[in-house]
Amino acid sequence: MATNSSPAAAGGGGGVRPASRRPSAPTFGTTFSTSRPVSTSAAASLRRIPPAPLNSPQDLSHPQQQQQYSSVEYSTSPPKPEIYSRGKHISRSKSWAQAPVAGKVVVAGSPSGSAGSGVSGLVGGAEATRRPTFDSDSSSNRARSISSASGAAAGGPASGGPIVDSHRENRRLPAAFSPIPAMHWSKLPKRGEAPSPLRAHTMTLVGHRLFVFGGCDSRACYRDLYVFDTEALYWSKAKTKGTIPEPCRAHSTVLLDRKLYVFGGGDGPIYFSTLHCLDTETFVWTKLDVAGGPGPRRAHTTWPYDGNIYVYAGGDGVRAISDIFVLNTREGLLSNSLSGSPQPPALDTPPVSGGMVGASPGPNLSWTKATTTGPAPSPRGYHTSTLIQGGKKVVVFGGSDGNECFSDVHVLDLTDMKWHAVEVDKPYPRLSHTATQVGSYLFIFGGHDGGKYSNEVLLLNLVTMNWEARRCFGGPPRGRGYHTAVLCDSRIFVFGGYDGAEVFDDLWVLDLSACAYLPQITAFDVAVDPEI
Numbered sequence: 290m291a292t293n294s295s296p297a298a299a300g301g302g303g304g305v306r307p308a309s310r311r312p313s314a315p316t317f318g319t320t321f322s323t324s325r326p327v328s329t330s331a332a333a334s335l336r337r338i339p340p341a342p343l344n345s346p347q348d349l350s351h352p353q354q355q356q357q358y359s360s361v362e363y364s365t366s367p368p369k370p371e372i373y374s375r376g377k378h379i380s381r382s383k384s385w386a387q388a389p390v391a392g393k394v395v396v397a398g399s400p401s402g403s404a405g406s407g408v409s410g411l412v413g414g415a416e417a418t419r420r421p422t423f424d425s426d427s428s429s430n431r432a433r434s435i436s437s438a439s440g441a442a443a444g445g446p447a448s449g450g451p452i453v454d455s456h457r458e459n460r461r462l463p464a465a466f467s468p469i470p471a472m473h474w475s476k477l478p479k480r481g482e483a484p485s486p487l488r489a490h491t492m493t494l495v496g497h498r499l500f501v502f503g504g505c506d507s508r509a510c511y512r513d514l515y516v517f518d519t520e521a522l523y524w525s526k527a528k529t530k531g532t533i534p535e536p537c538r539a540h541s542t543v544l545l546d547r548k549l550y551v552f553g554g555g556d557g558p559i560y561f562s563t564l565h566c567l568d569t570e571t572f573v574w575t576k577l578d579v580a581g582g583p584g585p586r587r588a589h590t591t592w593p594y595d596g597n598i599y600v601y602a603g604g605d606g607v608r609a610i611s612d613i614f615v616l617n618t619r620e621g622l623l624s625n626s627l628s629g630s631p632q633p634p635a636l637d638t639p640p641v642s643g644g645m646v647g648a649s650p651g652p653n654l655s656w657t658k659a660t661t662t663g664p665a666p667s668p669r670g671y672h673t674s675t676l677i678q679g680g681k682k683v684v685v686f687g688g689s690d691g692n693e694c695f696s697d698v699h700v701l702d703l704t705d706m707k708w709h710a711v712e713v714d715k716p717y718p719r720l721s722h723t724a725t726q727v728g729s730y731l732f733i734f735g736g737h738d739g740g741k742y743s744n745e746v747l748l749l750n751l752v753t754m755n756w757e758a759r760r761c762f763g764g765p766p767r768g769r770g771y772h773t774a775v776l777c778d779s780r781i782f783v784f785g786g787y788d789g790a791e792v793f794d795d796l797w798v799l800d801l802s803a804c805a806y807l808p809q810i811t812a813f814d815v816a817v818d819p820e821i
Contacts, residue, residue, distance in 0.1 A: 470803035472746075474764030477796045481524035484515045486792035487785040489538035492773035493549060495569045499775060499782060500549060503537050506792045510536035510556040514567070517784075517796070519777045531574035534565045539587030543598055544569075545618060550598055553586050560585035560606050564616075582656035583614045588670025592683060594703050599659075602669055602688070609668035609690040613659040613706075663708035666699045671770075673724035675731060677751065679811045684731060684751070687719035694718040694739035698754065700817045709817040714755045717747055721770030725781055728807035730757075732781060734799075735769050742768035742788045746799070754816045759804070766797045779805035 484490075490504025499517040503510065512534055514527040534540075540554025540561070549567040553560070562585040564577045583589075589603025589610070598616040602609070666672075672688025672695070683701040687694070696716035700709045722736025722743075733747040744765050748757045772786025772793070781799040785792070801807065 471762050472759060472802050472804055473762040473800055474766065475798045475800065476764065476766075477522060477798060479524070479796075480522060482515075482526045483524040483796075484513070484785070484794060486794040487511070488771040488787040488792050490773060490785060491540060491542040491551075492775050492782075492784055493542050493544050494775045494777055495544060495547070495549070497777065499777070499784075500542075500567075500569070501773070501784065502542060502549075502551065503534070503540055503554065504785065505536075505538040505556075510538050512536045514572075517782075519780070519782065527572055529567070529572045529574055532565065532576040533574045534563065534576075535561065537561060537587075541589055541591040541600070543591045543593050545593045545596070545598065550591075550618075552591060552598075552600060553583070553589060553603070555585070555587045555606075558606070560587060562586065577654070579616065580655040582616070583612070586610060590672065590674035590685075592674055592676040594676060594681070594683075599683075601674055601685075602666075602672065604670045604691075609670055611665060611668040613661065614656045615659050616654070616656050618654075659706055661701070661706045661708055664699075664710045665708045666697065667695075669695060671720035673722060673733075675724045675726050677815055678726060680815060682815045682817075684724070684749075684815065686724055686731070686733070686749070687717075687722060687736070689720040694720050694737065698749070700815055702817070709819075711754050711817060713749070717756060719743075723772060723774035723783070725774050725776050727776055727781070727801065727804070728810035729813045730807060732774075732776075732799075734774055734781075734783060735766075735772055735786065737770045742770050744768040751815050752813050761799065764797060766795065767793070769793060776808065779808065 484501055484504075486506050487501070487504035488506070491502050493500045493502075497519050499519060501515040501517065503512055505511065514529055516525045516527050517523070518525070534551050534554075536556050537554035538556070541552050543550050543552075547569050549569055551565045551567070553562060555561055562583060564579055564582075566575045566577055567573070568575075583600050584605055586603035586605050589600055591598060591600050593599075596617060596619045598618060600614045600616075602611050604610060666685055666688075667690060669688035669690050673686050675684045675686075676682075677684060681703045683703065685699045685701065687696065689695060696713075696718040698711040698713055700711055701707070702709065717733070718739045719733060719736040720739075723734050725732045725734070729751050731749040731751060733749065734745070735743055737743070744767060746759065746761050746765075748759055749755075750757055766783060767788055769786030769788045772783055774781055774783045776782075779801045781801070783797045783799065785794060787793070
């Protein structure tokens with residue numbers, strides 16, 4: 290596939306030509322992916338996520354702590370703690386290290402006779418640190434560690450002394466230890482039949498599985514469907530039937546009632562306006578004949594709301610677009626046309642093409658162009674549109690019109706279709722990034738900032754509409770855009786992408802660790818000024 294010095298020329302932008310200062314890159318529409326439904330057990334009174342404690346491991350700046358994360362690889366085996374005496378290795382054990390103790394157990398920096406998560410003993414007159422093995426980052430393991438330490442430590446509960454769980458003790462730990470509560474990156478090994486390097490693809494969470502469809506590399510576009518099991522950590526290539534979409538990139542996907550809808554996209558100079566539906570239980574594709582609708586485009590975004598599918602913005606090969614179209618999937622014969630006896634999906638085999646399965650939906654199914662009020666965003670592509678779970682608002686961030694890389698934030702209220710411009714505390718220009726809702730935050734990863742591809746993780750507080758920095762250990766992935774990111778439980782999965790020179794096939798996980806409670810926060814309001 291021929292390439293050019295600009296993303297638009299590379300066939301991704303849909304009329305959105307990039308600024309000349311950006312390196313060459315393919316263009317495509319960033320894809321909205323909803324997170325897995327979150328628990329409603331959070332207290333309704335929680336209105337804002339509190340900042341991390343001052344002494345939390347997120348502040349750690351010890352060079353040894355940083356060093357150990359520079360080469361973290363994913364592993365299902367728990368770490369093996371080591372015993373050190375002033376930097377000198379003494380012993381290693383799968384449980385509490387049993388080292389000769391001369392004198393009472395103390396915690397550095399704490400009152401004599403206290404115990405904590407890091408328990409220090411005097412070995413031959415020298416200080417040694419003893420730590421338990423953690424088989425997960427759960428708080429229960431940490432509690433058991435503290436309890437075990439207090440039972441063995443002089444001055445613990447038996448003697449009436451206090452139990453000290455000091456984060457500052459972690460500053461003295463050697464590089465073998467990790468601040469488990471901190472967010473950290475891990476690269477997953479390839480298992481099963483994994484996709485080749487991809488950019489401008491889509492990734493959607495269906496249950497506990499990730500569905501990766503389409504995309505391209507430096508040579509061609511594809512229409513393959515891959516499924517990644519987030520529990521078994523295993524890739525499979527799905528065998529599908531029916532009318533499979535054409536090879537495409539820069540398309541969008543949205544999940545509604547366990548059916549995956551694919552709209553738009555393109556291949557080289559060709560732009561699509563077709564709508565396909567995949568039954569995620571039978572793995573049968575259906576092409577939907579819908580009256581009217583958006584024109585051919587890519588670099589757009591879609592989201593589901595109240596049984597409807599919304600398509601917003603993008604580019605048509607000539608210009609950037611800012612319109613909104615709505616499809617009501619409850620109308621017509623859509624449900625009947627996609628019905629059939631459920632069959633288990635056949636995996637690990639290539640997809641096959643076939644004719645139309647089932648009757649095409651009738652003329653009652655049609656697109657409607659939405660009318661909005663308020664200060665609408667300027668035309669753009671490569672942006673993100675995130676439907677806030679539990680709410681009725683969509684947050685639009687970043688993007689580009691081919692000349693400028695945007696840093697603005699807008700909120701669309703779906704109850705009255707009114708736009709609100711949001712003032713944030715600082716500008717972060719981004720295009721071809723991902724935005725993932727985690728409770729009352731948007732996690733922004735990667736993308737292009739107008740000068741280079743980034744690998745930063747930015748957090749937008751939806752309650753205050755201020756940017757917040759959270760330190761992430763491990764990795765991190767190389768800077769990239771045109772990748773995908775999806776939240777599953779307390780992990781954000783990031784796959785593929787492009788850095789201006791290389792297309793990636795790696796799969797990374799950002800473990801939220803101490804921030805794993807964030808998805809439970811559902812009782813909050815998105816900060817908007819009703820007058821703007």
